[in-house]
Amino acid sequence: MTDRLYYDDAYLWEFDGTVTAGKETDGPWIALDRSAFYPTSGGQPYDTGSFCFDGKEIRVTDVEADREGIVWHRVEETIPAGTSVHGKINSERRIDHMEQHGGEHMLAGAIWEKLGGTTIGLHLGAEDSSIDVAMPEGRTHLSEEEIRMLEETVNDRIRRDAPIRCWFPTKEELAELPLRKAPTVQEHVRIVAMGDFEMVACGGTHPASTGRIGQIKILSAIPSKGKIRVSFVCGKRAERVFREVFRSAKKAGNVMSCPTEKLAACAGELKARLAEAERKVNRFETERILQDIRKNEDPESLPGITVSVTTAGEADSKPVAEAVSRYVAEDGHALLLCVGERLTFARSRDVDIDMNELIKRVARGGGRPDMASGAGIPQCTEVALKILKTEGKGKNWRKKRI
Numbered sequence: 001m002t003d004r005l006y007y008d009d010a011y012l013w014e015f016d017g018t019v020t021a022g023k024e025t026d027g028p029w030i031a032l033d034r035s036a037f038y039p040t041s042g043g044q045p046y047d048t049g050s051f052c053f054d055g056k057e058i059r060v061t062d063v064e065a066d067r068e069g070i071v072w073h074r075v076e077e078t079i080p081a082g083t084s085v086h087g088k089i090n091s092e093r094r095i096d097h098m099e100q101h102g103g104e105h106m107l108a109g110a111i112w113e114k115l116g117g118t119t120i121g122l123h124l125g126a127e128d129s130s131i132d133v134a135m136p137e138g139r140t141h142l143s144e145e146e147i148r149m150l151e152e153t154v155n156d157r158i159r160r161d162a163p164i165r166c167w168f169p170t171k172e173e174l175a176e177l178p179l180r181k182a183p184t185v186q187e188h189v190r191i192v193a194m195g196d197f198e199m200v201a202c203g204g205t206h207p208a209s210t211g212r213i214g215q216i217k218i219l220s221a222i223p224s225k226g227k228i229r230v231s232f233v234c235g236k237r238a239e240r241v242f243r244e245v246f247r248s249a250k251k252a253g254n255v256m257s258c259p260t261e262k263l264a265a266c267a268g269e270l271k272a273r274l275a276e277a278e279r280k281v282n283r284f285e286t287e288r289i290l291q292d293i294r295k296n297e298d299p300e301s302l303p304g305i306t307v308s309v310t311t312a313g314e315a316d317s318k319p320v321a322e323a324v325s326r327y328v329a330e331d332g333h334a335l336l337l338c339v340g341e342r343l344t345f346a347r348s349r350d351v352d353i354d355m356n357e358l359i360k361r362v363a364r365g366g367g368r369p370d371m372a373s374g375a376g377i378p379q380c381t382e383v384a385l386k387i388l389k390t391e392g393k394g395k396n397w398r399k400k401r402i
């Protein structure tokens with residue numbers, strides 16, 4: 001079993017040890033008699049760093065613990081057993097992990113105490129972290145007020161800078177401790193106590209006091225498989241999120257000439273004005289396309305009906321659809337339309353043409369007998385008209401009224 005030095009001192013960044021074993025699993029791994037490297041567990045990712053010996057420095061790229069309690073270090077180059085090495089931990093990465101992990105404890109403790117929610121697991125991600133919370137009566141939402149209350153509670157407790165203590169209690173002592181939840185292991189149970197706010201079994205690394213978590217910011221609380229997934233950032237990450245959000249809000253405020261606190265109202269107003277402007281443009285576009293369609297009307301080419309073969313420049317699908325449906329709402333109309341590279345073949349309900357069949361003969365597309373669409377070029381409309389003329393010689397294109 002490796003002597004885990006981080007148990008006693010989570011701020012031990014350098015240490016000496018001796019290589020006891022090596023193995024090859026997708027690269028070389030080595031084990032030491034003692035190590036301050038934290039192996040991935042309990043949702044907290046591994047440490048990185050290096051081993052120095054004989055003037056060399058070998059990087060550590062992954063750390064895992066096996067069932068026997070041996071900590072294995074994946075190294076860029078193997079180091080023979082018996083070698084004395086000097087280990088160096090990437091302290092910036094570990095402090096970041098301790099800030100997120102410590103904050104998670106405080107948040108889980110507050111959710112338990114204030115709302116009766118049970119935290120199931122921690123995911124410490126590269127950007128943010130999350131916990132899944134099972135709430136009483138299977139509730140899957142937190143109100144804005146509850147989120148604010150939790151954030152304020154945790155941040156107040158962080159500011160009190162209470163000591164964080166980790167130890168291995170005796171069985172008798174363990175039985176008396178007011179733990180937030182029962183330990184998942186029976187032997188070598190390690191307890192973390194953060195002031196009076198949180199006490200639970202945990203083998204992870206923690207800051208020395210709550211103040212060193214810095215701060216917490218809850219990013220979201222969304223339903224997830226019958227639970228609530230609460231995402232958050234702590235410490236330096238919270239500082240970064242605030243800086244980025246604040247900078248973006250400032251920029252957006254400058255663009256929209258409004259103070260940041262009025263951004264939501266300004267954005268809402270702008271959205272409404274944009275929707276109104278779009279409605280106006282669509283109305284105008286619809287009229288333009290409809291005018292084009294009428295300009296190309298020909299009452300002669302197919303007996304009994306008026307056909308329009310029209311090509312128009314690019315336009316949004318909404319005004320095109322509106323113009324088409326208005327045109328064929330009138331009796332006796334057939335329309336072979338090409339807008340940009342989009343074809344629309346449509347007819348009035350009293351016209352005897354299967355537009356679905358017709359469009360398939362000249363381009364890629366399909367639809368209903370009264371209206372079909374597809375991709376094509378203006379020539380497709382001409383070819384379609386030719387087909388109708390040739391194959392429908394002597395035909396009356398107007399359906400008989402029933």
Ligand SMILES: [Zn+2]
Pocket residue numbers: 101105192202203204205206
């Ligand atoms: Zn912990």
